[in-house]
Amino acid sequence: MNKKRASLRWRLTRQFSFIFAAVVATVIIGLCIYGAMTLSPNVAMARTIGPIMAEAVAQDAHGRLEITETPRLMALKQKNPNLWYVVATTDGTYRTYGGVPVSYVQLVPLVHLFREADIRGSADTAEIASIYTAQTTAGEVRILFGGGSGEYWPFLTILLATNPIYVPLLALALPAIFFAVPRIVRSALAGVSEVARKASEIEPRRHGARLPTEGIPSEVAPLVVAFNGVLDRLEHEFQKRQRFLIDAAHELRTPIAIMQTRIEGMSGGQDRRRLLDDVARLGETAEQLLDFERNDQASDLHETVDLVDIARTVVADLAPLAIAEGYEISFESEVDKFERLGSPSALPRAVSNLVRNAIDHGENAGMISVSVSESGQVVVADQGHGIPHDQQELVFEPFYRVTPRSKGAGLGLSLVKQIVTNHRGQVTIESNSTGTRVTIQI
Incomplete structure (x- = not known):
């Protein structure tokens, strides 16, 4: 089975798209790994504790800050037994939970001054603390926290946080690649297309x-x-x-x-x-x-020739031979003159070979007619027994003869086709039991 030829344009497009996506993925993953190694481990927990505090923090009837034990907050505390936090409003009011490390106790009254912070490197503790800002019904609050269980993945958090960067990049770049690469390849291979046309x-x-x-x-x-x-x-x-x-x-x-x-x-x-x-x-x-x-x-293909005069002359020259072989022969033209650029030596040979072929294969009876139409078609017809349909194209091959014992070497019609082809024309044949009709169009 013949396999469909793969398009170079689409093959390159797919490869470029894959490479681009792979490069973007590698860069994003590399940046996320770098971020996970350099940022605070609490960055993952911050994205969890912020929304939980946003729904847990409220104000009581007297306008004082209070923290409601919501189901999500209780689940967070159960999952992180060592969790501690300080929630402070922007005016300095705060509430605490859990055991705040001694190294960070003095920071508690100052939490409201920071929107975000990563606190580490204390000589008294290895625990890392973070400050995160959240919007609540009580207004904006600052959350100082630590003591997470370590079950959170900073890498995934950073990867999700950066999706507004790489998702639009891929969404815009991949269609652009599918749009641009085929045109780039088409432009680069324009010379190849011209070579293919010349080769044909x-x-x-x-x-x-x-x-x-x-x-x-x-x-x-x-x-x-x-x-x-x-x-x-x-x-x-x-x-x-x-x-x-x-x-x-x-x-x-x-x-x-x-x-x-x-x-x-x-x-x-x-x-x-x-x-x-x-x-x-x-x-x-x-x-x-x-x-x-x-x-x-042949180099004389650009001289002016008159197809009517050529056909008339051939009929006049071969009429004695046709009559001697038992035929009647006629000539007619729809126009008085029909000029074309061609070879004055080759075109008469083509018409002469058609008439000679009719004489050789017309069964020595009937009419051989030669005509020129107003469109310049030269038609030679006989009233012989015709050529079998499966052999009508083969008669134009060199040395091919319909009947092995027929006269000639089988070069006449081949020479006709060669001459017509050199003149960028066409030769066609129609044949049945009542005769054969050969038409040349220059």
């Missing part, structure tokens, strides 16, 4: 085509350079093969001509006629090979 335009018979190396990332450049090297080697081998076929076809001309001359000098008879047909077929094959290879090197 490379055709086997267009020599000298290479992929550009400008504007592509240095990581991709070796691949492009290597691909260009492959094209160099393939083109070199292709040119060697092309030179061989052209030279071979040229060399065949002389012995074919000698054979034809000697056969023509023989006495008449059926064998002489067969030999002449075979030599003619051999000569035509050699010429088609030359045409097939020469067409690769």
Whole structure:
């Protein structure tokens, strides 16, 4: 099964998102660990005792400070048997609970002066005390406390306290990464996209085509350079093969001509006629090979040609041959002239090959019609038995013949397609039991 190709953009986006989240998590965890090691251990308990005191502190009917034993406060005291605290209003009134260490007793009247404090380092006690501010129904109070059980986790407290920092950071940064990275990658790979487009335009018979190396990332450049090297080697081998076929076809001309001359000098008879047909077929094959290879090197593709005149001339030249083979042949055009840029040597060969193909495969009967439409389509149609549907595209392959014993070497329609392709056109075929219709559009 073919696996779907993974997108580089989304792969990088996911990786960048993971890395960014991992970095943020590492920084937050590191800061929390550092905070837990440097801040007071009471920082965790402060977040617990503050809300409890906020609901426990009140004023009596005479406006005096009092602390109600709420269920939460009682649970806090049970959980922390050594807990002590001092709750002071901003005017200096205070209430105490538990055994305040001697080192901190003198601070009790002064608690209302501090909003927050971390008190440690006394020579008389190792216990750390903290001052925390809470809002209550009695107003703002300052709480000096200590003696916690140590079951609270400062790390988790700091982590929860810093979530207003890292949660919005992740919430904003991750979508930004998913938005920005694909565009950054697309911009960075714009040169690669251009290379891919150029690669799709490379055709086997267009020599000298290479992929550009400008504007592509240095990581991709070796691949492009290597691909260009492959094209160099393939083109070199292709040119060697092309030179061989052209030279071979040229060399065949002389012995074919000698054979034809000697056969023509023989006495008449059926064998002489067969030999002449075979030599003619051999000569035509050699010429088609030359045409097939020469067409690769066509350089006259930008001259003005008249398709109507080309089609009319081909019909006039081949009419005697078609009539001698038992056909009727006709020509008609919807326009008097239809000019295009093309090769004045290759296009007549393409139309001529279509007509010759109709003569060879039209069953020596019926009408061969050649027409030019007002849109510039050149159509050659015959009334033969047609081509099987599964072979209609194969007839454009070199050396392919619908019937092995048919005339020709199977290069005619292949040469037509090659010429039309060189002119950036299309050739199509429609065939059924009543005939075959081939259309070329330049």
